[in-house]
Amino acid sequence: MPGPGHYLIGKEEEKAILKVIKSGYLFRYGNLSDPQFGAEVWNLEQEIAKYLKSKHVLTVNSGTTALWVALSALGIGPGDEVIVPGYTFIASITSIIFSRAIPVLTEIDESLTLDPKDVEKKITPRTKAIMLVHMLGNPGYINEIKQIADKYNLFLIEDTAQALGATYKGKFAGTYGHLGTYSFNVFKTITAGDGGAVSSEDPELFNKAFAIHDQGHLPLRQGVEMGARTVIGLDFRMTELAAVVLRVQLHKIEFIKSELQQKKQCFKDGIKDIKGLTFRILPDPDGALATLLTVLLPDEGIARKIGTDLKSCVIADSGWHVYNNMEHILAKMTVDEVGCPFTCPYYTEKGGKMEYSKGMLPKTDAILNRAINISIGVSDAGLGAGFGINILSTNDEINQKIETFRKIAEKYLK
Numbered sequence: 001m002p003g004p005g006h007y008l009i010g011k012e013e014e015k016a017i018l019k020v021i022k023s024g025y026l027f028r029y030g031n032l033s034d035p036q037f038g039a040e041v042w043n044l045e046q047e048i049a050k051y052l053k054s055k056h057v058l059t060v061n062s063g064t065t066a067l068w069v070a071l072s073a074l075g076i077g078p079g080d081e082v083i084v085p086g087y088t089f090i091a092s093i094t095s096i097i098f099s100r101a102i103p104v105l106t107e108i109d110e111s112l113t114l115d116p117k118d119v120e121k122k123i124t125p126r127t128k129a130i131m132l133v134h135m136l137g138n139p140g141y142i143n144e145i146k147q148i149a150d151k152y153n154l155f156l157i158e159d160t161a162q163a164l165g166a167t168y169k170g171k172f173a174g175t176y177g178h179l180g181t182y183s184f185n186v187f188k189t190i191t192a193g194d195g196g197a198v199s200s201e202d203p204e205l206f207n208k209a210f211a212i213h214d215q216g217h218l219p220l221r222q223g224v225e226m227g228a229r230t231v232i233g234l235d236f237r238m239t240e241l242a243a244v245v246l247r248v249q250l251h252k253i254e255f256i257k258s259e260l261q262q263k264k265q266c267f268k269d270g271i272k273d274i275k276g277l278t279f280r281i282l283p284d285p286d287g288a289l290a291t292l293l294t295v296l297l298p299d300e301g302i303a304r305k306i307g308t309d310l311k312s313c314v315i316a317d318s319g320w321h322v323y324n325n326m327e328h329i330l331a332k333m334t335v336d337e338v339g340c341p342f343t344c345p346y347y348t349e350k351g352g353k354m355e356y357s358k359g360m361l362p363k364t365d366a367i368l369n370r371a372i373n374i375s376i377g378v379s380d381a382g383l384g385a386g387f388g389i390n391i392l393s394t395n396d397e398i399n400q401k402i403e404t405f406r407k408i409a410e411k412y413l414k
């Protein structure tokens, strides 16, 4: 049950991957004077940057590592707090913990993205960054959140894993903050099975991010670096195999977007007159990627009945994206026995103390308890989107699904 890019994998991707296998160059670095070496990773980075109209793009091996690299490039670490929504994929939160910083779970509103009012309330002297997550293909309140970040001198990271290709006020989501991050896992706009990227307008941040993803090296490992490395890093490099697939997929992205937008509009038009049903707020409806259509029902009881009859569920019950269902986060689990970052003196001595519990974000809970996702291009039970269509659905199939939805919804919304 993958995302739109996966449905479109075909002959072009097959040809491209065979070309790389035959070339013998699977690693991102190769002999530039050998015409067999396609420098697929490097070329993909330039092509994504051109597409996003961003100065710099680095690819990595997942959206999770993209977040970790971004946090590390910004120097976020012990004693720091990062504001993050309580409705997001778990990686937004775990990447903060693995940076040894503290995730501050924050309310969403009916946009299903960060509620700017609660963001401002959650700022403390320890806050270092805001992570705005563009959930379900739609940009959040970028202007409002950016204003808050500027006012309090905070970093802004845009987790754009679910929204590559979405725009806000005519500019790509992910390119407003200090760093934007993206994912190419199988549920995302375009895919190579797994993969990720980081974008930035700042060359210093980009160089640091590059070094962190490749053992402290500068971009392209150019220049003599022995004795001159200023950053330590790990290995989060993308392979030529993943990159060549993504180069082909990138050509399909505008088709994906227009197809999904059209299908979503069709579904929305087919159900919008149902009494009592409303839709999620879109901070910029024109720029939405349209992977999902989120409906809001008048109350939890009705929403649960409709969700069950659709063989789906309310978003609150979707396993992977709701803080209430993240038992290991709520229990402040860490990989070591010391419990860093929660017990770290850099944090506690600055007055920091963090507790998480089910129900700690009542506004988020109230919204997610009465919300259902309809798949347009991402059918994922983990997102609470077990019902819907996909990018290849025909008009007949869409009309059938609209009928099914109407019948079930109208039964409870009389």
Ligand SMILES: Cc1ncc(COP(=O)(O)O)c(C=O)c1O
Binding pocket: 062, 063, 064, 065, 088, 089, 091, 092, 133, 159, 161, 162, 182, 183, 184, 185, 194, 195, 196
């Ligand atoms: C909002 C969000 N952030 C981060 C990630 C992590 O991406 P990946 O699965 O590529 O590590 C995902 C993936 O589902 C996501 O949806």
